[in-house]
Amino acid sequence: MNSSPFIVKDSNKKNARQSANINLKMVGKNKNNNQITVDTHESHSTNKQAQQQSIFAGFDLQLAEGFRGGANGGGSCAACTIILNLVDQYSVIHEKSIEHTMDEICSYLPKEAASICTWLVNTFGDDVIEKFAQYQRADDVCHSMSFCTLPTCRLFNNVTATFTGPYYNRPEVAAFNAIDPWQWIKNLINKFGNGHLPIEDLDGDRYSLDSTFRGYSWRGKDCDDTAKHIYPGAENDPNFPDIDWNCNGIMGSNALDKSWEEVLCGNSGAMGTIVVGDSAGAHFSIPPQWLTAADINSTTYVGMMATLENELDWPERSSYTGWNTNSSAGPVDSIYLRLLERNRCNHRDYQNAGVNGARSGNVANGNIQSISRHQQTDNPVLLFLELIGNDVCSGHHDLDHMTTTEEFEANTLKSLNYLDSVLPMGSHVVFVGLADGRVLWDSLWNRTHPIGATYEQVYDFLNCLELSPCWGWMNPNETIRDATSARAAELSAMYNVIISNYTFTHFDMQYYDFPFPAINAEWIAQGGQTWQLIEPVDGFHPNQMANFLITGVLWNQLMTDHPDWLGQVNPYNQLIQSQFGDQNGYTS
Secondary structure: OOOOOOOOOOOOHHHHHHHHHHHHHHHHHHHOOOOOOOOOOOOHHHHHHHHHHHHOEOOOOOHHHOOOOOOOOHHHHHHHHHHHHHHHHHHHHOOOOHHHHHHHHHHHOOHHHHHHHHHHHHHHHHHHHHHHHHHOOHHHHHHHOOOOOOOOOOOOOOOOOOOOOOOOOOOOOOOEOOOOOOHHHHHHHHHHOOOOOOOOOOOOOOOOOOOOOOOOOOEOOOOOOOOOOOOOOOOOOOOOOOOOOOOOOOOOEOOOOOEHHHHHHOOOOOOEEEEEEOHHHHOEOOOHHHHOHHHOOOOOOOOHHHHHHOOOEOHHHOOOOOOOOOOOOOOOOOHHHHHHHHOHHHOOOEEEEEOOOOOHHHHHOOHHHHOOOOOOOOOOEEEEEEOOOOOOOOOOOOOOOOOOHHHHHHHHHHHHHHHHHHOOOOEEEEEEOOOOOHHHHHHHOOOEOOOOOEHHHHHHHHHHOOOOOOOOOOOOOHHHHHHHHHHHHHHHHHHHHHHHHOOOOOEEEEEEOOOHHHHHHHHHHOOOOHHHHEOOOOOOOEOHHHHHHHHHHHHHHHHHHOHHHHOOOOOOHHHHHHHHOOOOOOOO
16 A cells, blocks of 8 residues: 555544545545546455465465454454554544555554554455545444444444444455465464463473563573573572572572572572462553554554563563563562562562463363472462452353352362462462452543543443453443452352361461452552553553552561561571672573
């Protein structure tokens, strides 16, 4: 798409769209030998057919028809509406044609994503241009292209529809003969599987030299990926003091030929930090600038691939395993950093086994097996089991898909029995209860989402497509919200039932409520507002500030109830820092 950009002089959206449409007609006239109107199927597609055939051979284009699942167009409708809404807004803000806008946004993406963006523009761009000229708004464009199939499923449901039908069954797009631009996504899916383990792990110890793909963003960086017995939290061998067995940066011998590791850490009560749970524990966050048209420029998507490789999670900044304090997203604190402050021997001994969408059944039936600990040799751990919502949340429009108390208890016991088979003696397990998600609707419903609609409109749109992360809480019906919170409270209560009725050999247990009410009260006392603690894009997860505050509440509770769990302050901390500096940091 190489047409010159058309500069619109009028900032009024209606006039801007009319001006852009005039430009499209002029482009059509130039491309089609003085025809007055654009026939994009004849001109634009014909010009690009050879290019498409040479680039996309053998590609199963059903993938490009959008995400499967949901209803009334589901993910295809959501993706079409959100993307074209961004295109529409960007074109008006920058006074550029729809055609030029699509090309420009694609150029801002990293090459892996840009190839898909280019394919989408080449495949659907003509229809998009034509439909925008006819219907003006992204909602109507996506309905007219039959990506959305129910008239009432609209993002901006307060605007009268200009497309009223008819709808049609989208035809399959013919396969081309070239490179599959989606292959990198397929490869990621194949590599990840369901193991939630590092992709690059040469020695099989479940630790990696890479940061993403469940590498050291998620668990301490391996310091030797060719030796299976060298990893964070491992047993030290004093006979070989020049080897950093546990990757904490402490190695060598002192003037008395004593191993520094034994002298400084041998009796210090070193302990690892592990969290097993869901996307909240992994700190799920979609950068809001990705979906804010006014913020889109050549730097907006820098680092996008690393973010996707980490599953849109930021475990290095989470409440439990955060370690990257050099973040522009906000302050970082974590249980791991608090334990490290007490004992520098704990350096790099963290693991985050949070998985997006995980329920108690997912954890019990596989996710929990991704943690790494040798029961007889490794240091004990402080492990958090946090599942704050998925057991009561889904996109289904009923309450029947919630986990029952019986199922929740059985799943949790299965997880605990597994932990008792792998955790070293002297470990501790902290249960974090489910959230009271009514706070989401109460604090966000009438505020504006980065995409430009209100959260009420976004929630309604996702509910209509049955794609909501939590129909029960992201719902205008107070009775449904109350019922969802009631079940969440019932499930949380099962933790204390388990603590009262069961004991385990290798760890003891403690339950704490999910501390959002406590951090919210603290935040409001400081002059903040509740909505400022919630992720702006998904309108569901605790954001960076909330993660920071959650750490403080949980730590203070542990210091009050179980100070012995946290170990004594290591008297050699200052010597460790003077002798070993940053202990090789986290990335070297």
